[in-house]
Each structure stands twice: as C-alpha cells, then as structure tokens.
Amino acid sequence: MPNILTALKYIINNPVIEIKEKYLGKNRVNNIGDALELYIQDSFAETNDIEDEMERIKKYASVFSYIGNPNNPPDLMIRAGDALEIKKIESAGSAIALNSSYPKDKLTKKNPLITKHCIECEKWDKKDMLYVIGHVNSSKLHTLWFVYGDCYAANNDTYEKVRNTIIEGIKKIPNVDLAETNELGRINKIDPLGITNLRVRGMWHIDNPKKVFSSIYTIDKTLEFQLICIMLLGKYNSFSNEDRKLLESMVNENFKIEDKEIRNPNNPANLLKAKLITYKIK
Numbered sequence: 207m208p209n210i211l212t213a214l215k216y217i218i219n220n221p222v223i224e225i226k227e228k229y230l231g232k233n234r235v236n237n238i239g240d241a242l243e244l245y246i247q248d249s250f251a252e253t254n255d256i257e258d259e260m261e262r263i264k265k266y267a268s269v270f271s272y273i274g275n276p277n278n279p280p281d282l283m284i285r286a287g288d289a290l291e292i293k294k295i296e297s298a299g300s301a302i303a304l305n306s307s308y309p310k311d312k313l314t315k316k317n318p319l320i321t322k323h324c325i326e327c328e329k330w331d332k333k334d335m336l337y338v339i340g341h342v343n344s345s346k347l348h349t350l351w352f353v354y355g356d357c358y359a360a361n362n363d364t365y366e367k368v369r370n371t372i373i374e375g376i377k378k379i380p381n382v383d384l385a386e387t388n389e390l391g392r393i394n395k396i397d398p399l400g401i402t403n404l405r406v407r408g409m410w411h412i413d414n415p416k417k418v419f420s421s422i423y424t425i426d427k428t429l430e431f432q433l434i435c436i437m438l439l440g441k442y443n444s445f446s447n448e449d450r451k452l453l454e455s456m457v458n459e460n461f462k463i464e465d466k467e468i469r470n471p472n473n474p475a476n477l478l479k480a481k482l483i484t485y486k487i488k
Contacts, residue, residue, distance in 0.1 A: 208269050209287055210336065210352060211449040213249045214435060217350075218461060218485050220254050223431050226345030239294040242340045242347070243281060246292050247273070250284060271328040278321050279307045280335070289313040289333040298341045298349060298425060299417065304410040306389065308369065309359035310335045311471065318388050334441065335359075339415060349425065351415045352435040357480060358418065360471045369408065376406060422466045422482055435483040436468070442481040453483075460486045 222228050222245055229241035248254045251269040256262045266273065272283040280289040293302050307319050313333045315325050335355030341348045359365075369390065376391035377384060383400075385392040391406040415434070416425050423434055442450070457463055462484050470476040 207287065207446075208250050208252075208284055209445055209449065210435065210437070211445050211453050212252075213246075214352075214433070214483060214485070215453055215456065216252050216254075217249050217433065218456060220249075221431065221487060222254065223347055223487070224345060225342060225347045238342050238345075242294045242342060243292045245347070246290065246338050246340075247282060250282070272324050274321075274324065278319055278324070279310075279317070280313055280320075280324070283324070283327065283330075283333065285328060286330075287333075288336045290336045290338055292338045293340070295339060295341050295414070296343060298427075299414050301411040301413055302337075302339060304412060306408045306410070308362075308365035308408065308410045309355065309412045311356040311359045311361050313355075314362070337415075348431060349416075350431075350433045352433070352437075353415050353419075354437045354441060356438060356441075356471070357436050357468055357478070358415070358471060359412070364472070365410075372406070419468065422468065422480075423484065426486070429486050429488055431487040433483075433485040435481075436466075437481050437483075439465070439479040439481055460488070 225241045225245055226238060229235050229244050230238070235241045235244055247266065247270070251262075251265050253262045253265050256265065269284060270282055271285045272280070274281045279291055281292045282290040284290070291304075291307075295302065310317070313320070313335050315331055337351070337353045337355060337358060339351040339353070341350075372390050376393065379393065382396060383394040385394050387405075389405060389407045391404075393404040393406070394400075396402045396404055415436070419434075419436060422436075426432060454463060462482075464482045464484075466480045466482045467477040468480045470478050
C-alpha cells in the first residue's frame with residue numbers, strides 16, 4: 207500500500223530537482239506551486255514516468271481517495287492512509303502560511319473547513335496529518351520536508367479554544383447583523399446605511415521546520431538537494447516490516463534513518479521518540 211516509506215524510496219530512486227523543467231515544461235501545470243504538488247502526488251502514486259494521461263489518472267484514482275483544492279484542507283488523502291498538506295516556500299527559513307486552517311496533529315471529519323466530498327470520499331473518521339514543505343527557488347527544488355502533524359502541532363483543542371473565543375467575542379458585538387460562515391465571522395450592515403460588511407478571517411502561520419527541529423537537523427546550504435522526514439517511532443513501526451526493511455536496506459552515506467528525541471508539541475517538558483530520515487544530493 208502506498209505510504210510515506212514507499213514515497214521516500216521512490217523519490218530517492220527518481221529525484222526531481224529541476225521541478226520547473228519537469229512539470230511546467232510539459233504543460234502539466236501552470237506554476238511552481240502546482241508543480242510541487244504534482245511531484246508529491248507522483249511520488250506517492252509512482253507515476254513520474256507515466257506519459258499517458260489516462261493511465262496516470264487511473265493510478266491517481268487507485269492511490270488517492272481525495273485530491274483537494276487550494277481553499278480547503280487537505281491537498282491529498284491516501285486511501286486508508288494519511289492526509290497531506292503541501293506547502294511551497296521561496297525562502298528556506300520562512301514561516302509556513304496555513305491561511306484559514308490552523309495546524310493539525312490529526313485530520314478529523316469534524317473539521318469545519320473540509321468539504322462534503324472529502325468527508326464522503328472513503329470510510330474514515332481520523333487520519334494522520336503529513337505536512338510536506340518544499341523550498342523552491344527559481345526552477346529548483348532545494349529542500350523537501352515531510353513532517354507528521356503530531357510531531358509539529360499541538361492537539362486540535364489548543365487551536366479550537368482560541369478560534370472559538372474569537373468567534374464568541376464577535377457574537378457579543380451589539381447591533382450588528384452576523385451571517386453564517388466557515389470563517390471566524392462575517393458581520394453585515396455595520397453602518398447606518400447597511401452598506402458595509404466585515405469578513406473576519408484566520409491567517410494562521412507556523413514556524414518553519416528548519417527552526418522547530420534545529421536540535422536534530424541543520425540545513426546544509428552547500429547541498430544541491432536535501433530531504434528531511436520526521437515521524438514518531440510508533441508511526442514508523444506501524445508500517446509493514448517489508449516496507450521498513452526495504453527502506454533500511456538503502457541506507458548509505460547520503461541516506462540515513464536515525465533515532466531521535468523531539469519535544470512533545472503538547473508539553474515541551476516531555477520528549478518523544480522519533481525517526482529522522484534524511485537524503486542528500488551533493
């Protein structure tokens with residue numbers, strides 16, 4: 207079954223650094239951000255070299271239960287597997303813009319921002335969240351992070367508490383017309399003429415993994431490309447023995463799988479056992 211371990215193996219065997227040439231050059235996408243998403247999609251579906259469009263579409267349909275849109279999380283859902291959010295950054299250390307969607311350790315069906323199609327695409331209640339962050343400068347992919355949400359974000363209640371407090375505060379504003387919305391709030395007819403409306407939107411950001419995980423990995427600016435994957439030990443062990451052994455058999459001086467400890471996003475005083483997987487092209 208396709209998963210992060212099979213995708214890592216595929217990327218190592220089929221690295222694409224000149225992402226603009228690969229995807230924009232073949233008119234499959236219109237911009238670098240879409241090219242990154244398509245590269246990740248191809249890496250999980252193992253479709254990088256499939257030229258026939260219908261064959262590639264059928265493979266996508268067999269691997270993914272949902273392929274999203276820019277306005278609603280997630281970007282991808284693997285059938286009976288993880289949910290993915292894919293983010294492009296142009297500066298190696300810039301914060302990650304999550305827009306109206308707060309960071310998630312897990313994706314649940316109760317999330318107010320997901321679509322009906324996402325909810326109904328397969329039988330599911332909760333999925334592990336995988337953040338994929340690509341540093342793309344000009345036409346090249348320099349750094350690619352795969353970070354699981356439970357290594358990166360606190361539990362949903364932490365963010366819901368803030369979100370709900372803001373929403374309840376908006377509701378207490380006197381003499382305004384509040385509209386139903388999936389945003390933090392929409393206030394209609396603010397002025398006496400009733401011609402001014404206000405949309406209150408969340409613009410969430412989370413620190414770059416380069417900063418968050420600096421204690422276990424340091425970006426090497428001399429490398430042409432580097433991939434960093436971080437997951438909890440329990441997640442790593444949940445994959446099949448076959449997938450783990452196959453990936454471990456590929457370890458060399460440029461590809462490493464290491465045991466690390468990371469701070470618990472819900473209580474930094476506690477350390478969690480994790481796996482750090484890195485791949486470098488010099």
